[in-house]
Amino acid sequence: MGILQVQNVNKSFGGLKALNNVNLDIEEGSVHAIIGPNGAGKSTLLNCFVGRLRPDTGTVKFNGRSLLGLSPHEINQVGVARVFQTPEIFSDLTLLENVMIPALAVRDGAFRINGWGRVDAQADIRERAEAMLADVGLADKLTDHSGNLSRGDKRRLELAMCLVQSPKLVLLDEPTAGMSRADTNNTIDLLARMSEQHGVTKIIIEHDMHVVFSLAKRITVFAQGHPIVEGTPEQIKGDPKVKEAYLGGAQV
Numbered sequence: 001m002g003i004l005q006v007q008n009v010n011k012s013f014g015g016l017k018a019l020n021n022v023n024l025d026i027e028e029g030s031v032h033a034i035i036g037p038n039g040a041g042k043s044t045l046l047n048c049f050v051g052r053l054r055p056d057t058g059t060v061k062f063n064g065r066s067l068l069g070l071s072p073h074e075i076n077q078v079g080v081a082r083v084f085q086t087p088e089i090f091s092d093l094t095l096l097e098n099v100m101i102p103a104l105a106v107r108d109g110a111f112r113i114n115g116w117g118r119v120d121a122q123a124d125i126r127e128r129a130e131a132m133l134a135d136v137g138l139a140d141k142l143t144d145h146s147g148n149l150s151r152g153d154k155r156r157l158e159l160a161m162c163l164v165q166s167p168k169l170v171l172l173d174e175p176t177a178g179m180s181r182a183d184t185n186n187t188i189d190l191l192a193r194m195s196e197q198h199g200v201t202k203i204i205i206e207h208d209m210h211v212v213f214s215l216a217k218r219i220t221v222f223a224q225g226h227p228i229v230e231g232t233p234e235q236i237k238g239d240p241k242v243k244e245a246y247l248g249g250a251q252v
């Protein structure tokens, strides 16, 4: 049984069927990419995992427990974290403060944004945040304001904010969108290292096939709201259905 099990999920927006009978089983510890042309339903599916959308029918289970009906915060608390396309960081705060907030939230079970006096007194949390920032290569920028970071460094910061919560499953929505090739390659290295060190299960939605084939051990291809093929990168590369789904779109 996989860490995440999706069964018979359907989701419509008015007359548009964004997800059409989706079944997925994500193996624990794996890096699983979900790819497909624009509008295939990838983000809608991710939003069903994190409580932003509720499927019309079907089930989503994490470690055997249904995620449906839980709030995004509750889903976060059970060990599912998401890294967004546009990094969601507090631009006015330092890098260290940005990482201390989720670390504190996980420990105390609440988002104590008002408790700065208290936050500052948390030596253990501070140490953990410093170590995580060092892990993602930002040790020399602890007290910089995060609003001034490059896009690649913002992504690193967001990964540190995510990993400091010790999630069991990380959902990455186009983690390299808008990045230069150099930043993309750095992010690939970082994510690969994270998998080795932390063993976290990852689901990656990505259009950049260089990123997909560098990281994923398993790939599911979506078209028109439905998974049409699943397999290893080699199987996916040679599958005629995948080429057909992408006709006129990205090259696989």
Ligand SMILES: Nc1ncnc2c1ncn2[C@@H]1O[C@H](COP(=O)(O)OP(=O)(O)OP(=O)(O)O)[C@@H](O)[C@H]1O
Pocket (backbone or CB within 6 Å): 013, 016, 018, 036, 037, 038, 039, 040, 041, 042, 043, 044, 045
């Ligand atoms: N909130 C919404 N209201 C109405 N339609 C929506 C909504 N969200 C998504 N859709 C539609 O559902 C379909 C699937 O969209 P979705 O964003 O999940 O695709 P995607 O595979 O993530 O695409 P992309 O790769 O371009 O991000 C699209 O036709 C989209 O226009």
